Amino acid sequence: MSDRIESGEAIHALFGGTFDPIHYGHLKPVEALAQEIGLNRITLLPNHVPPHRPQPEANTQQRLDMVKLAVADNPLFSVDERELHRLAPSYTIDTLEEIRREQGKKIPLAFIIGQDSLLTLHYWHRWQALLDYCHLLVCARPGYTDKLDTPELESWLAQHRTTKIDDLKQQANGLIYLAHTPLLDISATDIRQRKHNGISLDDLLPPTVQQYIEQQGLYR
Ligand SMILES: Nc1ncnc2c1ncn2[C@@H]1O[C@H](COP(=O)(O)OP(=O)(O)OP(=O)(O)O)[C@@H](O)[C@H]1O
Ligand SMILES: O=C(O)c1ccc[n+]([C@@H]2O[C@H](COP(=O)([O-])O)[C@@H](O)[C@H]2O)c1
Numbered sequence: 292m293s294d295r296i297e298s299g300e301a302i303h304a305l306f307g308g309t310f311d312p313i314h315y316g317h318l319k320p321v322e323a324l325a326q327e328i329g330l331n332r333i334t335l336l337p338n339h340v341p342p343h344r345p346q347p348e349a350n351t352q353q354r355l356d357m358v359k360l361a362v363a364d365n366p367l368f369s370v371d372e373r374e375l376h377r378l379a380p381s382y383t384i385d386t387l388e389e390i391r392r393e394q395g396k397k398i399p400l401a402f403i404i405g406q407d408s409l410l411t412l413h414y415w416h417r418w419q420a421l422l423d424y425c426h427l428l429v430c431a432r433p434g435y436t437d438k439l440d441t442p443e444l445e446s447w448l449a450q451h452r453t454t455k456i457d458d459l460k461q462q463a464n465g466l467i468y469l470a471h472t473p474l475l476d477i478s479a480t481d482i483r484q485r486k487h488n489g490i491s492l493d494d495l496l497p498p499t500v501q502q503y504i505e506q507q508g509l510y511r
Contacts, residue, residue, distance in 0.1 A: 300397065300398055301331060302330055302332075302426070302459055302460060303394065303398055303399070304324075304400075304403055305334050305336055305371075305387075305390065305403065306333055306334070307335075307336040307338060307374070307386070307402065308337065309341045309344065309347050309479070310335075310337050310358050310479070311347035311348055311354055311483070312354065312496060312500055313335075313354075313496065314478075314482055315475060315494070315495060315497075316432075316495075319473060320405070320430040320472040320473060321333055321472075324430055325367055327470055327471060328428070328456045328459060328468070329460075330401075332367070332369070333368050334368075334371045335358055335362065335370045336374055336381075336386060337351075337372075337374065338374045338375075339351050339374055339375045340381055341381060342382055343411075343414060348510060349510075353503075353509065355370070355372065357504075358370055360499040360500050360503055361496070361497050361499070363499070373386065382416040382417075383421065384416055384420055384424070385416075387400070387421065388424060390424075391424045397463055398463060399426065399460055399462065400425040400426070400464060401425055401426040401459065402425045402427055403428045403430060404427060404428070405430050406431055406432040407432050408429075409427075409429050409448075410435060412444060413444045422451055422464060422465045423465075425464050426459050426462070426464055426468065427466075427468070428459075428470060429469045430470055431469075431470065431473075431474055432474065432475075437469060451467045452468070453467070454469075486510035
């Protein structure tokens with residue numbers, strides 16, 4: 292259940308990731324999403340122990356450094372380090388519970404994911420409870436469609452989906468919005484692979500992050 296907010300509050304959006312490394316496939320779609328629905332605050336949440344995947348190649352401090360460098364000059368973004376202090380897997384529901392406690396019930400909170408994450412959302416810890424705390428904003432990603440494999444996820448999406456941006460501001464949580472963001476065929480896996488193979492990373496991630504990767508000798 293969600294509280295209805297009469298005045299239409301600004302949405303606080305959270306964007307979690309392993310960011311090994313952060314790249315334009317993360318940054319550009321969420322910047323476009325901010326334009327599309329009128330966000331002025333996106334908090335990046337790098338994780339320490341990602342659930343459901345092997346440990347990242349770059350260490351936690353390096354991934355955090357790259358996230359900070361990537362958004363240093365962009366007031367849209369801030370970085371929240373809370374998941375880095377947790378030794379257990381960074382389950383999103385735990386983070387949302389904490390942030391909701393801090394911010395109260397009335398502020399619309401949203402968690403941003405890419406379309407690939409939506410397809411496997413039913414494997415997330417207490418996935419159906421996520422909407423008790425936030426909306427989900429889904430960025431398009433090349434190679435992934437809206438067609439979900441499991442009927443359970445499909446009917447959950449149908450039940451909670453909205454196409455109305457105003458709804459996201461008038462409710463504190465409980466909705467799923469599939470955004471019309473640009474498709475960027477960039478992945479951290481491909482970037483690491485390119486680096487291993489000595490292929491240029493130009494145009495895939497900010498120059499400051501590229502320089503950091505060189506200085507630290509990452510992904511060799
Ligand atoms: N090119 C992209 N377009 C849209 N969303 C993306 C893109 N790349 C990553 N995301 C989303 O950003 C979030 C964090 O992604 P993550 O840090 O795992 O990046 P990744 O490039 O998918 O990494 P990897 O290749 O190592 O799996 C996820 O919700 C993911 O769906
Ligand atoms: O809560 C879960 O079970 C869960 C499972 C997989 C991923 N997540 C979160 O989703 C975000 C994107 O994850 P990833 O692995 O694509 O970087 C990141 O914040 C993860 O902590 C969360």
